[in-house]
Amino acid sequence: MSGFLQNTFNGLVGGAFYALLALGLAVIFGMLRVVNFAHGAFYMLGAFGAYVLLAEAGVPFWAALVIMPLALGLLGMVLERAVIHRLTRLDPLYNFLLTFGLTLILQDLVKSRYGVQSSPYATPAELSGTVDFGLFDFPTYRVFILGFTVLLCVAVWWVLGRTRVGMVVRAATERPELTRAFGIDVGRWVTPVFGFGIALAGLAGVLAAPMRAVNPLMGADLIIVVFAVVVIGGLGSIFGSVAAGFGIGLIQAWGEAYLSDFPIVSQTVVFVVMAAVLLWRPAGLFGREEAPA
Amino acid sequence: MLRIENLSAWYGEAQVLREVSLEVATGEVVTLVGRNGAGKSTLLRSVMGLHPGQRGTVSFGDRDVTKLPAHKRARLGLGWVPDDRGAYATLTVTENLTLPPRVGPDPWPLERVYEAFPALYTRRDSAATMLSGGEQQMLALARVLRMGARLLLCDEPTEGLSPLLVQQVGDLLREAKKHGVTVLLVEQNLHFATGVADRHYLLAEGRIAEAMDNSEVRSRERELLAYLGI
Numbered sequence: 001m002s003g004f005l006q007n008t009f010n011g012l013v014g015g016a017f018y019a020l021l022a023l024g025l026a027v028i029f030g031m032l033r034v035v036n037f038a039h040g041a042f043y044m045l046g047a048f049g050a051y052v053l054l055a056e057a058g059v060p061f062w063a064a065l066v067i068m069p070l071a072l073g074l075l076g077m078v079l080e081r082a083v084i085h086r087l088t089r090l091d092p093l094y095n096f097l098l099t100f101g102l103t104l105i106l107q108d109l110v111k112s113r114y115g116v117q118s119s120p121y122a123t124p125a126e127l128s129g130t131v132d133f134g135l136f137d138f139p140t141y142r143v144f145i146l147g148f149t150v151l152l153c154v155a156v157w158w159v160l161g162r163t164r165v166g167m168v169v170r171a172a173t174e175r176p177e178l179t180r181a182f183g184i185d186v187g188r189w190v191t192p193v194f195g196f197g198i199a200l201a202g203l204a205g206v207l208a209a210p211m212r213a214v215n216p217l218m219g220a221d222l223i224i225v226v227f228a229v230v231v232i233g234g235l236g237s238i239f240g241s242v243a244a245g246f247g248i249g250l251i252q253a254w255g256e257a258y259l260s261d262f263p264i265v266s267q268t269v270v271f272v273v274m275a276a277v278l279l280w281r282p283a284g285l286f287g288r289e290e291a292p293a
Numbered sequence: 294m295l296r297i298e299n300l301s302a303w304y305g306e307a308q309v310l311r312e313v314s315l316e317v318a319t320g321e322v323v324t325l326v327g328r329n330g331a332g333k334s335t336l337l338r339s340v341m342g343l344h345p346g347q348r349g350t351v352s353f354g355d356r357d358v359t360k361l362p363a364h365k366r367a368r369l370g371l372g373w374v375p376d377d378r379g380a381y382a383t384l385t386v387t388e389n390l391t392l393p394p395r396v397g398p399d400p401w402p403l404e405r406v407y408e409a410f411p412a413l414y415t416r417r418d419s420a421a422t423m424l425s426g427g428e429q430q431m432l433a434l435a436r437v438l439r440m441g442a443r444l445l446l447c448d449e450p451t452e453g454l455s456p457l458l459v460q461q462v463g464d465l466l467r468e469a470k471k472h473g474v475t476v477l478l479v480e481q482n483l484h485f486a487t488g489v490a491d492r493h494y495l496l497a498e499g500r501i502a503e504a505m506d507n508s509e510v511r512s513r514e515r516e517l518l519a520y521l522g523i
Contacts, residue, residue: 170383171392178379181341182393183367183440 002136007257008250013142015249016149020204021226022233022241023156024197030173030236031193032080034087037099040223041106042072042198046205047214048110051119061124061210068206069199076198080191103220110216118213127210145207152203153242160238169193173236225252228274234287244285248273294319294475295340295444300349301499302335309335311499312349317444322466322476324486327496328521333479334376336496337446340477341373342366353444370397372442376449376479378429379436380421386413389421389432393440399472400441409465410435427458434465445469445476451485463489481521483514 021039028036049068053059059067079102087095123141130137160166171179172186180186205219212218229248233240248270255266277285295317302310309332317323325333338344340351342363350359358366367373372393381389390406390413407414410431416424421432430450437445447466451459459482466476466489480486486493487507495503495517510517 167384167388167392171381171388174381174383175379177343177363178373178375178381179392180363181343181367181373181375182436183364183396184392184394185362185364 003257005133006136006138007253009136009138009142009146011250011253012246013146013249014253015246016145017204017208017222017245018226018229018249019153019242019245020149020200020207021222022229022245023153023238024200025226025230026233026236026238026241027169027173028194028197029230030238031169031190032084032088034084034095035092035099035235036197037096037223038102038106039197039201039226040219040221041103042076042201042219043205043208043222044110044216044219045072045106046202047121047209047212047218048114048119048205048216049202050206050209051121051214054121055119061206064209065203065206069203072202073195073199077191077195080194084194085190107216107220114216116215116217118215121209121214123210139211141210145211148207157238157242225270228270231284232274232277234284237284237286240284240286294321294354295477296350296352297336297340298350298352300336300339300347300351302332302339302344302348303346304335305346309499310339310347313496313499313501315494315501315504317475317477319475320470320473321492322470322478322490324478324480324490324493325496326480326483326486326493326517326521327502331496332499333496334448337373337448337477337479340366340446341371367393367440367442368396370441370443372396372437372440372445374433374437374445374447374450376452378426378433380424380429380432382420382422384421385418386421386424386432387417390436390439393436395439395441397441397443401435401438403439406435406439427454430454430458430462434462438465438469443474445474445478447476447478449479449481451480451482459485483510483517483521487511 021043025036025039028034046068049071050061050064053064053067054061083098087098127141127144129140131140131143160169168179168184169189172184172189176186208218225248229244230241232248233242233244251269251273255269259266259269281287297316298314300310300313301308313332313336325336327333335344339347342358342361350357352358353366353369353371356369358369373379381392384392387403390403407417412428413432413435416428421429424432434447434450450462454462463485466478470476470489478486478490487510490507493505493507493510494501495505505513
């Protein structure tokens, strides 16, 4: 029983990273109709940035948790203005080429300076140790990640669902042209929304630094699963991406724990789920068919 | 209020509007009738600034808006009632109503909207696409009234409505007209059109084929209906 609870908890923590990354991809896709293949690279930059800040400038985890999302959000906004916004009028193939190219550039820039070896990042002292849940102990840092991510998702949900800004973003996401006809300058919202999505990826990266290997390829490994998560949740669906993120985290953790004798199954279960969902609901679990403009 | 001069528009290679010129004076209700594909909706979309391939000029008030993007035209007082009613699935009824900023001198307060449309009030927290077709049409009209738009561009607001609702739409447009609101209306229902409008343009193959007044439309109703294929 305690083993099951522990696996479940681990699944939720893994799912928290998927949820943060998928959430950013969902708001970006919703507003820009751009699938950001560079999302994993920004996650990596978040983790690497935290590592560099600590190792070379002594900046602690808590400061990095604020600095990196802000800096990467800003970088995202600059990239959106410089190149990404040109994609809207082009064939979707360019979307893939540009954002995948960005991934390679960012990864290799980091590689050329720091190599491919993983760098250690110490868990902040305040969050070391374990929390006693009665039936099992759990690392304090992981409890923090889970709580922090859930709060963040609820906050994003609240802003999107209950504020004027959220209403405009929802309207512009659902029907950009109609929304312009109602006096809203949709274009003005695109850059900050892109920056926000990138900031979430950077934040996930900082959170990952103390518990995962920090190296230039850490994002590339993760992003494949995140895309499966986004497809399962429904491309562009905020709620779907978060729910599917946690769901896939759980399925993966259970798969690894109870199907470890069948590595082929445990490693592919996410994609089997994705294929099944696509056959059953082509728009994803919470996605809607594209509405006419 | 609205002046269109030599407006041409294309969908790719196909020209859908050919040198259309027309004027609508302040407080007038003018309809565009024509067969499917005659270019009526394209004309409204061009006035709204939503049709990219176009040539000619569009003036609103005393201002040339040809180069203005759609959101700026809306802020000058253009209100669009799209042919698909434009209800947002991810917004509640209240949010659908309050999404556009107030733009005119006489925007309806939300309370007045709900007084005039009790059905919308009872469903105010539902997703707008959960409303019936008729209710969605009311929502689309109520939205531009709440905006306080000075020129309403209505694309077949009576399509698919019951006779009772058609009458209600007519009452609303007459009421708006009384308050100085100008309306350019795409309409296939000639009976409805002569009941609310001052003048009519017949659009055929992208051109203004005829300009008619109410008595002319009434006396030629049979011929026109046959032409429109209704």
